[in-house]
Amino acid sequence: xxxxxxxxxxxxxxxxxxxxxxxxxxxxxxxxxxxxxxxxxxxxxxxxxxxxxxxxxxxxxxxxxxxxxxxxxxxxxxxxxxxxxxxxxxxxxxxxxxxxxxxxxxxxxxxxxxxxxxxxxxxxxxxxxxxxxxxxxxxxxxxxxxxxxxxxxxxxxxxxxxxxxxxxxxxxxxxxxxxx
Numbered sequence: 001x002x003x004x005x006x007x008x009x010x011x012x013x014x015x016x017x018x019x020x021x022x023x024x025x026x027x028x029x030x031x032x033x034x035x036x037x038x039x040x041x042x043x044x045x046x047x048x049x050x051x052x053x054x055x056x057x058x059x060x061x062x063x064x065x066x067x068x069x070x071x072x073x074x075x076x077x078x079x080x081x082x083x084x085x086x087x088x089x090x091x092x093x094x095x096x097x098x099x100x101x102x103x104x105x106x107x108x109x110x111x112x113x114x115x116x117x118x119x120x121x122x123x124x125x126x127x128x129x130x131x132x133x134x135x136x137x138x139x140x141x142x143x144x145x146x147x148x149x150x151x152x153x154x155x156x157x158x159x160x161x162x163x164x165x166x167x168x169x170x171x172x173x174x175x176x177x178x179x180x
Contacts, residue, residue, distance in 0.1 A: 015180050017041060025111060025173030027080020027097045031055060034076045081105070081123075081172040083112070083149075086162065090155035091148040094123065094172060103142040109175045112151065116165030121151040123174075 021041075026034035038057050042049045049059035063070075079100055085093035092112070096105070105123045112119040125147055127133040127140045140146050149172060155161050 019178055019180065021076070022176045022178035025080070025113075025175075026076055026078050027171060027173055028077045029097060030080070030171050030173075031077050038076065078176055079104075079108075079174040081110075081149075081174070083166060083168050083170045083172065085168065086158045086166060087148065088158050090157050090160050091150055092121075092161065092166065092172075094144065094147065094149055096144060097171075101142065102144045102147050105144075105147055105174070106142065109177075110149065111173045111175070112149065112166065113171045113173065114165040114167065115170075119151045119153060119164065119166070121149050123147050123172075124150050 021034060021037060024034040024037055032055070035051070035055055035057060039049060039051070042057070042059055047059050047061065049057055051057060057076075077098075080097040081094040082097060083092050084095040087093060094105075096102070106125050108123045110121055110123060112121060125137065125140055125142070127136050127146075130137050133140075151161075151164075151166075153164065155164055155166075
């Protein structure tokens with residue numbers, strides 16, 4: 001006799017949607033892409049929704065009983081930064097979007113979004129090389145002034161950054177590294 005499927009959420013579908021949403025870069029102040037994708041998913045499920053003036057998505061899921069009401073609330077913004085300055089060595093100074101520690105930014109893979117394209121890179125401490133800085137790599141304070149973005153392209157000067165379209169206040173989106 002075949003097993004009866006449990007009456008409940010489809011775990012495979014939920015994982016697929018969760019991974020898709022978690023892969024969308026959406027730092028505070030730039031959440032439109034994930035909000036659009038969330039609305040697309042609600043459309044596909046046939047659920048009506050509304051957008052608030054602040055960009056929140058609100059929908060009603062009918063239950064077996066009209067009341068009591070329940071709510072599920074989630075943040076759709078992710079960690080990010082913006083370009084604070086263009087450095088003479090072709091690297092980029094950053095300032096965080098929101099409040100989060102530079103300690104967690106060190107080593108993060110990121111996408112830098114400019115008006116002309118997307119550049120991939122890594123946020124690194126200023127003293128990242130042990131063979132150059134010896135023990136100073138472990139004693140350097142973990143603050144935003146001590147990290148920089150190294151772009152994975154041949155940018156060796158401020159002029160290279162400008163030619164590459166990098167500007168102050170461009171968004172830097174941190175990869176979520178979501179996995180199941």
